[in-house]
Amino acid sequence: xxxxxxxxxxxxxxxxxxxxxxxxxxxxxxxxxxxxxxxxxxxxxxxxxxxxxxxxxxxxxxxxxxxxxxxxxxxxxxxxxxxxxxxxxxxxxxxxxxxxxxxxxxxxxxxxxxxxxxxxxxxxxxxxxxxxxxxxxxxxxxxxxxxxxxxxxxxxxxxxxxxxxxxxxxxxxxxxxxxxxxxxxxxxxxxxxxxxxxxxxxxxxxxxxxxxxxxxxxxxxxxxxxxxxxxxxxxxxxxxxxxxxxxxxxxxxxxxxxxxxxxxxxxxxxx
Amino acid sequence: xxxxxxxxxxxxxxxxxxxxxxxxxxxxxxxxxxxxxxxxxxxxxxxxxxxxxxxxxxxxxxxxxxxxxxxxxxxxxxxxxxxxxxxxxxxxxxxxxxxxxxxxxxxxxxxxxxxxxxxxxxxxxxxxxxxxxxxxxxxxxxxxxxxxxxxxxxxxxxxxxxxxxxxxxxxxxxxxxxxxxxxxxxxxxxxxxxxxxxxxxxxxxxxxxxxxxxxxxxxxxxxxxxxxxxxxxxxxxxxxxxxxxxxxxxxxxxxxxxxxxxxxxxxxxxx
Numbered sequence: 001x002x003x004x005x006x007x008x009x010x011x012x013x014x015x016x017x018x019x020x021x022x023x024x025x026x027x028x029x030x031x032x033x034x035x036x037x038x039x040x041x042x043x044x045x046x047x048x049x050x051x052x053x054x055x056x057x058x059x060x061x062x063x064x065x066x067x068x069x070x071x072x073x074x075x076x077x078x079x080x081x082x083x084x085x086x087x088x089x090x091x092x093x094x095x096x097x098x099x100x101x102x103x104x105x106x107x108x109x110x111x112x113x114x115x116x117x118x119x120x121x122x123x124x125x126x127x128x129x130x131x132x133x134x135x136x137x138x139x140x141x142x143x144x145x146x147x148x149x150x151x152x153x154x155x156x157x158x159x160x161x162x163x164x165x166x167x168x169x170x171x172x173x174x175x176x177x178x179x180x181x182x183x184x185x186x187x188x189x190x191x192x193x194x195x196x197x198x199x200x201x202x203x204x205x206x207x208x209x210x211x212x213x214x215x216x217x218x219x220x221x222x223x224x225x226x227x228x229x230x231x232x233x234x235x236x237x238x239x240x241x242x243x244x245x246x247x248x249x250x251x252x253x254x255x256x257x258x259x260x261x262x263x264x265x266x267x268x269x270x271x
Numbered sequence: 272x273x274x275x276x277x278x279x280x281x282x283x284x285x286x287x288x289x290x291x292x293x294x295x296x297x298x299x300x301x302x303x304x305x306x307x308x309x310x311x312x313x314x315x316x317x318x319x320x321x322x323x324x325x326x327x328x329x330x331x332x333x334x335x336x337x338x339x340x341x342x343x344x345x346x347x348x349x350x351x352x353x354x355x356x357x358x359x360x361x362x363x364x365x366x367x368x369x370x371x372x373x374x375x376x377x378x379x380x381x382x383x384x385x386x387x388x389x390x391x392x393x394x395x396x397x398x399x400x401x402x403x404x405x406x407x408x409x410x411x412x413x414x415x416x417x418x419x420x421x422x423x424x425x426x427x428x429x430x431x432x433x434x435x436x437x438x439x440x441x442x443x444x445x446x447x448x449x450x451x452x453x454x455x456x457x458x459x460x461x462x463x464x465x466x467x468x469x470x471x472x473x474x475x476x477x478x479x480x481x482x483x484x485x486x487x488x489x490x491x492x493x494x495x496x497x498x499x500x501x502x503x504x505x506x507x508x509x510x511x512x513x514x515x516x517x518x519x520x521x522x523x524x525x526x527x528x529x530x531x532x533x534x535x536x537x538x539x540x541x542x
Contacts, residue, residue, distance in 0.1 A: 033430075033434075033435055034422045034427055034430055035422070038422065082385070085381060085382070085385055088381060089361075089362060090361070090377040090378055090381060091360060091362065091377055092376040092377050092378050093377075093378060105363040106361040106362055106363050106364075107361055107363050107364060107433050107434050108430075108434055110356060110359060110361060110381070111356070111426055111429055111430045111433065111434065112430075113385075114353070114356055114384075114388075114426045114429075115421045115422035115426040115427065115430070117385075117388050117389065118388065118392075118416075118417035118418075118420050118421040118426075119417070119421050119422065121389075121392045121413060121417045122413070122414055122417040122418060122421065124413075125410045125411075125413035125414045125417065126410075126414055128406075128407070128410045130407065135399075135406030135407055135409075135410055136399070136401065136406055138406075138410060139396045139397075139399045139406055139409060139410065140396075142392060142393070142395075142396035142413065143393055143396045143397055145389075146389035146390070146392045146393040146396065147389075147393060149389050150386045150389040150390050150393065151305045151306070151309065151386035151390065155382055155385045155386040155389075156305055156386065158382055158385075159304075159305055159379075159382045159383075159386070162378050162382065163304075163378050163379055163382065164304055
């Protein structure tokens with residue numbers, strides 16, 4: 001098996017574990033009339049590597065996969081909830097592009113994410129293992145994740161994009177506008193990935209310096225993912241930007257003395 | 272000062288403290304463009320006694336007001352967020368009665384509550400005081416509150432009301448239908464009040480028996496509040512139902528041996 005294959009199978013194995021964990025957590029509870037659409041919306045959200053990055057950061061600093069699996073699952077839930085609300089059909093939202101498929105009506109696509117977010121927080125709070133004496137770490141991770149999805153994170157970016165930018169630029173605003181891409185990338189993918197990597201490090205028992213290094217690494221991973229999804233520039237320009245971000249990300253990993261960084265590198269080399 | 276006045280001033284003093292705490296928490300943070308509507312939506316939500324009940328339960332079992340103020344604030348945030356989303360104008364929601372005033376457009380009334388809920392969880396998680404060694408209590412309260420607002424609580428009830436009941440009964444369904452009142456009362460006011468009283472007891476250091484007694488007391492307080500808001504029955508019938516619920520609530524308080532129950536009684540005697 002080549003190094004590339006081994007790296008991508010590392011990501012794939014984490015993603016499979018998170019998915020299995022989420023499937024078990026979601027299907028076990030009544031009422032099924034709520035959990036069926038919840039299940040669908042969680043697993044039909046576009047791929048996002050933040051949850052897997054959380055587990056990878058935990059393992060990198062010597063933690064076990066199980067220590068980060070609830071936080072990773074919560075991140076996937078928050079990502080799916082915010083994606084659904086971002087594309088909810090509202091009377092004051094002009095048709096946005098790209099159009100997404102709506103499996104359910106607005107009523108369901110409003111209320112199910114409203115149930116997904118507290119469920120994500122519940123998963124986190126329940127992940128506390130008194131035997132491990134890690135309550136403080138879990139509480140810190142709840143603060144990290146709620147901030148990353150809240151008014152100064154993903155929702156703040158959606159608000160900026162859907163409310164403020166439209167009112168100041170008019171409804172015909174071009175979503176490819178570089179300025180807004182920069183803003184929304186920084187708050188969405190970057191913020192979620194930075195938070196994910198920091199949370200994995202916290203749960204795995206990293207020291208403060210390692211946590212901040214992995215937060216910066218996550219920031220670059222998120223930027224690469226964000227630019228790759230949104231940017232309207234030509235391929236060559238994109239290639240250059242991604243290359244610069246990769247270099248910055250790899251430089252961060254150099255600070256992690258004595259840690260095996262090959263596995264987590266796959267998040268930027270595999271893209 | 273009569274006993275009635277003293278009881279109602281107890282509730283009022285708690286409510287004022289929660290409001291002051293929330294005003295301080297919300298206005299201190301940028302971006303103001305998000306926090307101004309957040310502030311408005313939080314304070315324009317209809318009155319709900321669950322947050323004050325949380326503090327009263329904490330004080331009843333010997334805890335300090337400050338130990339429950341964050342949980343009470345979080346409950347007020349969750350109540351305001353779910354109220355706003357419950358009345359959000361969607362294309363598949365027929366005009367509901369009573370119509371509520373919409374200070375903002377659907378875009379804002381969708382996204383601000385999306386930021387309010389994680390902010391509520393953040394307040395809770397940050398309320399942990401390492402010096403008090405109460406992380407486990409705080410985590411337990413997060414689980415309690417996220418469950419009370421999630422798919423098996425308030426949002427579950429909204430889903431039942433807006434999605435399931437409409438599809439099975441048609442859009443012309445009469446909101447005064449007793450069966451649905453019972454269901455939504457049980458999940459909304461009852462659930463939030465039961466949770467609030469239990470959380471106050473947990474944070475104040477109550478034993479398990481006291482926690483469950485106060486949970487039941489909260490359930491009756493919520494039922495009284497829920498019936499009083501929704502029920503379409505005549506005054507005499509309502510009076511009888513409320514009287515029965517008051518008796519049940521007072522019976523619960525008899526289990527709390529050695530506790531001064533006068534203050535918390537105002538939640539049912541003041542109504």
